[in-house]
Amino acid sequence: MTWLPIDQTTASERAAVLGLHPAAHAAQERFLARCRAAFDAGLIDLCTAHMAQSLRCREALAAYDDALLQTLGRWDQCVDFSPLQRDALAFVEQFILDPALIDAGVIGGLERELGSEGVINFAAVIAALEASLRLSTLLDLEPAR
Amino acid sequence: MKQPKLNIPPAPAGGDAALYLNSLTDQQLVADYMAFYVAAGEAAAVLEPELLELVRLRNGIAQSCEYCMSVRLEGGAGFGEDIGEKVLRFEQGDFSERQKAALRLADAFLTVPSGLTEKARQQALEQFSPAEIVALLLRLASFLVNKPRAALGIDGALDPQRLTRIDSAAAIREFTPRD
Numbered sequence: 001m002t003w004l005p006i007d008q009t010t011a012s013e014r015a016a017v018l019g020l021h022p023a024a025h026a027a028q029e030r031f032l033a034r035c036r037a038a039f040d041a042g043l044i045d046l047c048t049a050h051m052a053q054s055l056r057c058r059e060a061l062a063a064y065d066d067a068l069l070q071t072l073g074r075w076d077q078c079v080d081f082s083p084l085q086r087d088a089l090a091f092v093e094q095f096i097l098d099p100a101l102i103d104a105g106v107i108g109g110l111e112r113e114l115g116s117e118g119v120i121n122f123a124a125v126i127a128a129l130e131a132s133l134r135l136s137t138l139l140d141l142e143p144a145r
Numbered sequence: 146m147k148q149p150k151l152n153i154p155p156a157p158a159g160g161d162a163a164l165y166l167n168s169l170t171d172q173q174l175v176a177d178y179m180a181f182y183v184a185a186g187e188a189a190a191v192l193e194p195e196l197l198e199l200v201r202l203r204n205g206i207a208q209s210c211e212y213c214m215s216v217r218l219e220g221g222a223g224f225g226e227d228i229g230e231k232v233l234r235f236e237q238g239d240f241s242e243r244q245k246a247a248l249r250l251a252d253a254f255l256t257v258p259s260g261l262t263e264k265a266r267q268q269a270l271e272q273f274s275p276a277e278i279v280a281l282l283l284r285l286a287s288f289l290v291n292k293p294r295a296a297l298g299i300d301g302a303l304d305p306q307r308l309t310r311i312d313s314a315a316a317i318r319e320f321t322p323r324d
Contacts, residue, residue, distance in 0.1 A: 123293035
């Protein structure tokens with residue numbers, strides 16, 4: 001449960017907390033929806049799950065099954081991921097820690113798969129999703145029921 | 146001139162790296178991002194401009210974003226050139242308790258958000274209403290657009306020789322795609 005003292009009258013804690021600023025919350029949700037639709041849903045889901053795992057975001061983690069999270073915990077040793085998925089996971093892993101230190105080789109790998117413009121859009125999408133996860137984690141939002 | 150990690154030309158000499166990256170990004174993404182940025186700014190208008198500028202600078206430091214640190218928004222008009230160092234060591238500095246409480250939230254948000262201590266939560270609640278805390282965090286979330294710049298190596302200082310004062314309203318107009 002969030003540590004903010006709020007009266008929850010909505011179905012989700014996210015809506016109750018972020019709904020303190022309805023216009024900004026709605027604008028963020030529209031932006032996030034646009035981001036999720038910008039790439040293959042499976043790829044975005046995989047990256048979101050790995051970021052949620054790294055950040056320990058309870059709200060987001062509740063949406064994923066344990067088997068996927070266990071596999072993601074050792075993704076670099078798992079042969080089931082495609083080259084694009086591997087490059088994307090390497091990218092988000094370092095993006096969370098320090099984006100300035102992302103290796104040019106990782107970006108080059110993504111660029112071969114997505115093109116230059118694709119990498120630029122992918123970075124924008126990951127930044128938006130990560131910011132939302134950080135917000136949720138800091139406020140310790142409950143998973144939606 | 147900073148070399149991008151992508152196979153694209155660097156930002157034009159003397160140009161604005163943020164605007165350059167903006168122009169290479171899907172314009173529907175940019176439009177929705179700018180709508181969020183503006184709405185988060187309006188929500189955060191209840192907070193002092195100086196406090197918001199401190200938080201923006203803390204984010205710039207976290208991402209090693211040269212561009213972020215080379216500009217000052219309105220709230221930073223009274224800040225000295227050593228403000229980055231002060232923000233990084235804010236607990237030892239002469240900031241108000243309210244500014245320190247905000248910087249603790251920002252620090253956790255930007256590093257390990259699950260590690261925000263019970264004490265830091267209480268200090269935040271002593272200084273801010275829940276609505277102010279949410280506004281601050283939404284604003285911080287809107288600042289994280291600087292991460293792609295840092296990740297892709299397109300974050301060169303706006304003017305490497307000196308700080309550049311930015312008019313927020315003009316910048317929003319410049320960055321928002323036209324229909």
